Amino acid sequence: MRDRGSILVPAVLLVLWHLAFLLAGFLAPYDPAEQQRELPYIAPSHLQFRGPKGFHLRPYACGASTVVDGPAPCYPVHFFVHGCTYSFAGMPWSVHLFGVPSPGRIAILGTDAYGRDVWSRLLFGGRISLAAGLLATLVSLVLAMLIGTISGFYGKWTDELLMGGAELFLVVPWLYFLLVLRAMLPLHLTGAATFLLVVGVIGSLGWARPMRLVRGVVLSARERNYVLAARGFGASDTYLLRRHIAPMTAGVLLTQAALLVPQFVAAEAALSFFGLGVSEPVPSWGNMLAVLQQYSVLVSYWWMLAPAIALVITSVMYGWLAEALQRSLKSSSI
């Protein structure tokens, strides 16, 4: 029972974390692609509670404005304001959690080279990066499940062949292989196509390790007495697989998922960082980090590192979940 609790905490935190990116349109005050060329690399606006008439409960955002002359004025932050439209659940919406009145801009994480709001891009980019990681994990685990089950259940030469194939995928250095695979595909594609490509490429590389684990579970499950008994009663292979063997792999698959998602999110970031993944103007954590390849940006504008921090938070939370899952898997198997 103590284990259940220790899984629950990271799981709930992760759900909240993903929910934030799902609601990107609401939490972000601006469109991620909207440019303000006259406001490049603005430092994050600071909030203060002193308005024109002394102390004020309403926070004021200072530092960013399209008004050219004079010191940057402060603007009152309003909540549930109407701004640019975004689509959520198939409908257009225009309500945002916060915003400032018009000549002012609120940039809580600053702006990038084109004056785009980094906070908004972080949220929308996180949507892409997390979705890529999750989908790639799904691809990987489905492959692992299929191949591992077949390999463990049917054995003999099928097993030999599939295990050989898995070894091939374990032997190839994955980042090189990612590049080779990427090299084989067209460089310039539309946004959706590149996204699916990245997901496919990353997902089809990671199946070998979970497949070995699934195979191990299936091998031992096949020989359990109740499975043998069911077989003796005339159960077909598909029934045995569906009813008795597949459910036993759930624990392993869940743990592997928690390990794979952060790796794949980082893989997407690496690919896009190299300019081989999700491409502009669609934001992703990887291509947001790509500007840091210019050392001057890396040194001068610390807020451009925001996606890196988001990556760390994602990985730490998934790592926490994976550890909790592993512990409960171990204690339930004893």
Next chain:
Amino acid sequence: MKSYVARRLARAVLLLFAVSVLCFLLTRLAPGSFFDEIRLNPQISPQTIAALQARYGLDEPLPLRYGRWARSVARGDFGFSIAYNTPVAQLMWAPAKHTLLLGGVAMLLCWLISIPLAVWSAAYERSWFDRGVSALTSLFISIPEIVLALALLAFAMRSHALPVGGMTSVGFDELTAWGKAVDIARHMLAPVVILVLVGTPVIVRHLRASVAEVLHAPFVEAARGCGIGGARLLFRHVLPAAANPAISLFGLSLAALLSGSLLVEVVTGWPGLGPLILDATLARDLDVVVAAAMLGAAMMIVGNFAADLLLLAADPRIRTGSPDAG
């Protein structure tokens, strides 16, 4: 025993062949080619492009091209780089040496740091030292390599403590031999620290677990009873018994010598294989990409093979084919 080695060797060779076919097929089935950019230029006629393609043999059927490529690998050329107009081997020689230097130093440091760290934190289980090491390993294992690299780079640039980019300073040629070595070492510091921070936690975690397990074994009690204790017990008796997972990991880190530092090299501007293969990918200079991937895979296979041999030498249970071999 001999048959075991022979079997592993045959498997390694077979695997290498499979990797070569896979890499070759994947890249050649690609719709794009090196001449795509040229094709966009209206001043170059289709005939010229066709002639160019024929010159580099890009219009022949696949098995033929694989045969030609395999022959060039056997000659030691590893294909032909269209972008640089030289055999790939010449192109890769210097970067491979740089990568090997970087990877070798990083690997040495990784193991020198992680073995004592793992053994001591297992020996003092649940002490503040052990807790600290565990917390740090958990943290660094979950930080993605790319983030670590960028963060350290930002730190190095801001503090001006380390030179970043390339592996030599401007006046490198005028330096004495000692000065040259120091200069390279200074440039290497940033990428090496990143690689060590990425590599060490994994080793520490696995090694600590296996050492902790062995420490609970009866023979350790017996040794303690005989008056053997302290460092001698830990490093002479416990460590060899707990070495198997570490040896497998050692094989992996040997395997990653050439391919493990790709990202770090690109980020820090180290002139190794990483930037070369990335540029080749972007330019669709396929032979270079394939050769680099092959080299990486070959290194992986060699590393795993070396780990198998080391395990064989270290563990009598494997030598005799005993079923309880760990």
